[in-house]
Amino acid sequence: xLNTGPTEKWYYxxxxxxxxxxxLGEIINxxxxxxxxxxxxGEAYANCYQKGKLDLEYFGELMEKISKYIEIIGNxxxxxxxDIIRNLCPRLSTTDLVHIATALREKCCVFRT
Numbered sequence: 277x278l279n280t281g282p283t284e285k286w287y288y289x290x291x292x293x294x295x296x297x298x299x300l301g302e303i304i305n306x307x308x309x310x311x312x313x314x315x316x317x318g319e320a321y322a323n324c325y326q327k328g329k330l331d332l333e334y335f336g337e338l339m340e341k342i343s344k345y346i347e348i349i350g351n352x353x354x355x356x357x358x359d360i361i362r363n364l365c366p367r368l369s370t371t372d373l374v375h376i377a378t379a380l381r382e383k384c385c386v387f388r389t
Contacts, residue, residue, distance in 0.1 A: 284308040286386040287379035290319030
């Protein structure tokens with residue numbers, strides 16, 4: 277049986293999980309396999325905290341909109357990859373290193389940030 281579903285893996289970090297960005301449409305239109313990590317979900321949750329108030333309603337709506345279009349993956353066992361990336365790009369933050377190492381481990385062809 278021929279698999280006609282999306283085959284490219286695209287990794288989305290927390291910056292792309294915003295109601296005003298075009299990547300939400302990209303995710304929902306399901307043109308690829310959309311991978312989002314535990315860290316990105318946590319960061320998106322934290323990003324909903326603005327002006328001393330957590331917008332749980334927005335976060336819930338966001339997760340409801342994209343939940344059937346994304347694969348949530350873990351960020352475990354990335355230390356060696358993160359060390360290599362850190363040596364190549366020493367100015368990256370730890371969270372950026374985690375995101376890049378996760379995308380590489382999953383063999384993503386696109387990294388959206």
